Amino acid sequence: AQSVTQPDIHITVSEGASLELRCNYSYGATPYLFWYVQSPGQGLQLLLKYFSGDTLVQGIKGFEAEFKRSQSSFNLRKPSVHWSDAAEYFCAVGHYNTDKLIFGTGTRLQVFP
Amino acid sequence: NAGVTQTPKFQVLKTGQSMTLQCAQDMNHNSMYWYRQDPGMGLRLIYYSASEGTTDKGEVPNGYNVSRLNKREFSLRLESAAPSQTSVYFCASSGDRSRGTEAFFGQGTRLTVV
Numbered sequence: 001a002q003s004v005t006q007p008d009i010h011i012t013v014s015e016g017a018s019l020e021l022r023c024n025y026s027y028g029a030t031p032y033l034f035w036y037v038q039s040p041g042q043g044l045q046l047l048l049k050y051f052s053g054d055t056l057v058q059g060i061k062g063f064e065a066e067f068k069r070s071q072s073s074f075n076l077r078k079p080s081v082h083w084s085d086a087a088e089y090f091c092a093v094g095h096y097n098t099d100k101l102i103f104g105t106g107t108r109l110q111v112f113p
Numbered sequence: 114n115a116g117v118t119q120t121p122k123f124q125v126l127k128t129g130q131s132m133t134l135q136c137a138q139d140m141n142h143n144s145m146y147w148y149r150q151d152p153g154m155g156l157r158l159i160y161y162s163a164s165e166g167t168t169d170k171g172e173v174p175n176g177y178n179v180s181r182l183n184k185r186e187f188s189l190r191l192e193s194a195a196p197s198q199t200s201v202y203f204c205a206s207s208g209d210r211s212r213g214t215e216a217f218f219g220q221g222t223r224l225t226v227v
């Protein structure tokens with residue numbers, strides 16, 4: 001069965017510091033992978049996605065993620081965090097032959113000035 | 114350019130009451146989803162519908178029913194609400210997964226069962 005693990009429940013960084021949020025998945029075939037962001041009281045907004053091709057994908061707001069098949073990972077990175085990046089981040093996995101889209105438990109990011 | 118619209122935004126129910134959460138999308142998507150979001154548990158899939166006329170159980174279907182009324186609308190019904198169903202509910206839709214389309218989310222329904 002598909003599953004997604006986000007090992008970090010809560011991360012705190014200083015503004016301007018670099019960021020890496022971890023995501024590991026379990027799936028028998030090459031999955032589709034997504035990162036979403038949720039601001040308080042809001043719905044989810046897509047940051048970036050991986051379907052095929054280049055394993056380093058660029059997203060909105062300066063985020064990028066790298067698909068590493070050997071490690072079953074799809075970690076999200078940003079070189080310099082802004083206070084407005086404080087939010088909850090969700091990794092999700094899908095596949096072309098199923099309409100299921102499974103989410104991880106999320107990582108809450110706090111940014112200190 | 115509404116995207117995914119959910120109603121209501123807030124609801125308080127008494128234990129045992131029933132209600133239906135409505136969801137409509139205007140993006141001509143085939144697939145629609147209902148998730149619940151609880152602190153520390155992320156989004157858990159309740160039911161999904163790959164196309165009009167089909168529905169499938171997700172991770173946590175017990176206590177819920179769904180109807181895919183047409184291509185645009187996908188409703189979630191709680192027949193006899195329980196406090197454990199207090200949650201934030203999100204509806205989502207997506208296009209052809211084989212073409213790499215992502216899911217688009219509504220703004221959520223905050224449901225409290227007392």
